Amino acid sequence: MLAKCLRRCAFVVTVLATAPAFSAEPPDRATESAQELARAKAHEGLKLYGADRWQEAFEAFQEADRLYHAPTLVLYMARCQRKLGKLTDARALYEQVLAEPLPDDAPPAFLDARRDAEVELDAVRAALAPPAAAAPPPAAPAPAGADRGGGSLLPAGLAFGLGAVGLGVGAVTGILSLSRVSDLKAQCDGRRCPAALQGEADAATTLGHVSTASFLVGAASAAAGVVLLVLRPGGDPAPDAAGAARRAPRGVAWSAGVGIGRIELQATF
Known part of the structure; x- marks a missing residue:
């Protein structure tokens, strides 16, 4: 792989000796000494690149490109920045390779550099893209009995109310009865x-x-109120442990009756 890179870069610098330079303000022709220096720096950069010395390789390619510009040198500068984790700088260099106009008779190495830059730029852009929003965590299962209907407190309230009235009436009439009995005895x-x-x-x-x-x-009414408070008629049944579909709530009919010395409480399912 390294030998292939060396051959490609050497070929590119050699071709540039007979082709117009691509720098921003190039002279009409690069001098022979500049070509030789650029070739030497390119070889040095490729050796450093093959040794995973990315920063030094980048500086060598940058110097070679300053001496004699070539898209292949910019491509390797981009690769060095990518290896160094400087993805934003690498993206700019890849885009520079793609944006650079090439003559109709451009060397094959320049065309290969453009194709490689296009492929590698896609990977860099994907790495720079913001991560997709994480899916919300699944909702925690409702605790057992959470869906269970609470039932009505009205029957218990009525029973307690009736109990309070009964006890109140009993107390008042008891006092009146004792008072009259006391008067009669007198x-x-x-x-x-x-x-x-x-x-x-x-x-x-x-x-x-x-x-x-x-x-x-x-x-008796107070006792019935306690029973109704615990049972809460009208509530939905809790689902079974296997998680079966909730059954339709069955009807519950309640009836209560009171009389002297008794209370009747009946439930029909």
Whole structure:
């Protein structure tokens, strides 16, 4: 490979002895001494290039091109810059080779240099292109039960409300019943009471029953509220562990009833 490069560069410098120079402001013909110096610098640069001494090779090619310009020398300058990691400078030199006009009778080495520069420039441009935006990371799977519907708190709220009303009514009616019983005892002689107080006695008894029933209803409703708070009727079932498609939520019908001393809670699936 190195011998091939040496032959090509020597051929190029030799050809330039009989062809117009390509420098920006060349003389009509390069002097014989300039040609010899350029040839020597080109050989030196190729040896350094083959020894992986890129910076020294670049300087040798640059000096040779200053003495006698040739596209092949610029091509090797670009290659040195590319090896040194100076891709922006290498790109500019490759583009210089491609932009340089060639005469109709240009040496084959110049045409080869242009073709090589075109191929190598594509690789340099690709290396300089900004990296494509990274794809966003996949969304983390939702934790088990995250899609599960929370269900309604309304039934529990109603049950707690009914329990509060029951306990409140029980407390008030209980106080009234005790107050009337106390008044009746004050008007009776031991266990014997006047017949006129029978109505008051019946009213006190009724208040006592209402108080007892209200306390029972309140307590039962509060217990039902706790159950409904835990179950939350109307929620969606959680998907199974295998990740099967979510089934359509099944209907759940709830009914509750209360009475004196009892509460009924029923669910239909």
